[in-house]
Amino acid sequence: MGLLTGLALVVVGAMVGCGSDKDDGAANGDGAGGNTILDPNDGGEGAGPTKKRECNPQPGCNDLQVEFESVVPTVMILVDRSSSMFDTPFGNSPNRWQPLKEALIGENGVLRELHGAVRFGFATYTHQQVNGAAACPLMDVIDIATATDSFDSIVNLYDEVSVDPATTGSNPLTYKGETPTGAAIRAVLPVLEADQAPGPKFLLLVTDGEPDTCAEPDPQCGQDEAIAAVQEAFAKNIRTFVIGVGEIGRDHLQDLANAGAGQPVQRRTPQADCDPPTLGSYEPSGGDARYYRPENPADLRDDIGRIVGGVRSCEFKLSEEVDLEKADKGTVLLDCEGLPYDDANGWRMTSPTDLELVGDACTTIKTTIRPDLYITFPCESYVVVR
Structure with missing residues (x-):
């Protein structure tokens, strides 16, 4: 049986530039295409997240990163x-x-x-x-x-x-x-x-x-x-x-x-x-x-x-609020595979800041060694406080 040794908590889509009419889809940082899954467990004690691998999801606005974390039992x-x-x-x-x-x-x-x-x-x-x-x-x-x-x-x-x-x-x-x-x-x-x-x-x-x-x-x-x-x-x-x-x-x-x-x-x-x-x-x-x-x-x-x-949780807390009426525009990748929104084996939003994986997706989280999870939303899906 595979055991989950640590979830790669991945940095998600961004807010800076969301008030702008321009969004060219460029990745942040070095200008490379796509989005890189980040693993906060790499790099030693006190180190920030380091690059893990490229999944190339559809890009969101990536200037200010919005993080998420799992509920730890x-x-x-x-x-x-x-x-x-x-x-x-x-x-x-x-x-x-x-x-x-x-x-x-x-x-x-x-x-x-x-x-x-x-x-x-x-x-x-x-x-x-x-x-x-x-x-x-x-x-x-x-x-x-x-x-x-x-x-x-x-x-x-x-x-x-x-x-x-x-x-x-x-x-x-x-x-x-x-x-x-x-x-x-x-x-x-x-x-x-x-x-x-x-x-x-x-x-x-x-x-x-x-x-x-x-x-x-x-x-x-x-x-x-x-x-x-x-x-x-x-x-x-x-x-x-x-x-x-x-x-x-x-x-x-x-x-x-x-x-x-x-x-x-x-x-x-x-x-x-x-x-x-x-x-x-x-x-x-x-x-x-x-x-x-x-x-x-x-x-x-x-x-x-x-x-x-x-006992591992399939619930994740987002650091920014998502407009629930536009949540379906989000992208959730598990081991670089897209998960369907509001599906029995995909993901759903239980509140503006709480995302849950269900069915087969949740089973994967609980039983896979080091699964990679990527969550991002386009600018229009965030609740922007002005």
């Missing part, structure tokens, strides 16, 4: 660091931790490819009985950051915590890493809530076992608490996606997925030794939100890419 990745992640095989790997690490930050990892196109936070969670309930959950968190070094910070933390908690003390039973999923979700929600950046917020939970609680690490009776925490996140406009690696039950994955999507969660008979659920909200039957349960490392990476790539 924020994703907090929450990783289970229980001991079973380190001591249980997964596919052809001796454990579950390393394939997940490679899928996220390896050479072809999703975070490496999408860093800059998605704002990432990162956290791991576990609990050790030796520390007592008051110290639960044991969290390591990289805050959601806009700095260019946030990826490096995530890599450094991932390396630091890549140790089975059971090996950190003399008694593997009391030092064993547990799975307090509900408590961990509640711990990261304030981080997401405090972030003031525009755009939607998401939580991606990756876990390999049934959850327990801080008060009772064994048996695994934390399902109700975890579901309630995910429902709390949704009530705060934070959607949760869930990936299960290992033996985590499909019923619980379905319940978490439903809670994360705001769908009904089925009331189930608690497993032996567990009390009836009292924290979450339940219905006689549940929804059908998608959950992910990959069987091998390759599928794990694809599922993460599918989730994170899928």
Whole structure:
């Protein structure tokens, strides 16, 4: 599956000269014909956009450039660091931790490819009985950051915590890493809530076992608490996606997925030794939100890419107002192919400053590696303030 590693935000058509009767269609700058797609990611830190390639759309007035930007989503990745992640095989790997690490930050990892196109936070969670309930959950968190070094910070933390908690003390039973999923979700929600950046917020939970609680690490009776925490996140406009690696039950994955999507969660008979659920909200039957349960490392990476790539927005904010009655005169190119206006697989204006790609065009934005997008309007389409 192709992953979107960064959208080439392209400089669009212009305003200077729009008050003039003369428009000879010449390109700005060096006088070359056509319009050049510009990539603000080229040229190093602090550099302006640099030329990427020629698409030669019909020229607009090009003296003052009007920019656009995409709506950037924020994703907090929450990783289970229980001991079973380190001591249980997964596919052809001796454990579950390393394939997940490679899928996220390896050479072809999703975070490496999408860093800059998605704002990432990162956290791991576990609990050790030796520390007592008051110290639960044991969290390591990289805050959601806009700095260019946030990826490096995530890599450094991932390396630091890549140790089975059971090996950190003399008694593997009391030092064993547990799975307090509900408590961990509640711990990261304030981080997401405090972030003031525009755009939607998401939580991606990756876990390999049934959850327990801080008060009772064994048996695994934390399902109700975890579901309630995910429902709390949704009530705060934070959607949760869930990936299960290992033996985590499909019923619980379905319940978490439903809670994360705001769908009904089925009331189930608690497993032996567990009390009836009292924290979450339940219905006689549940929804059908998608959950992910990959069987091998390759599928794990694809599922993460599918989730994170899928939250990319197809909405773009223009820096100048467009007259909606003349919006059809605009030109939108995706990878140098013209998109139809007001078409199910093209583009539309949802306000004078908001442009949206829909259908196949939106799918391309979400699934293509570095798609090039060019937006321009002729002078007559702009709302000119005098």
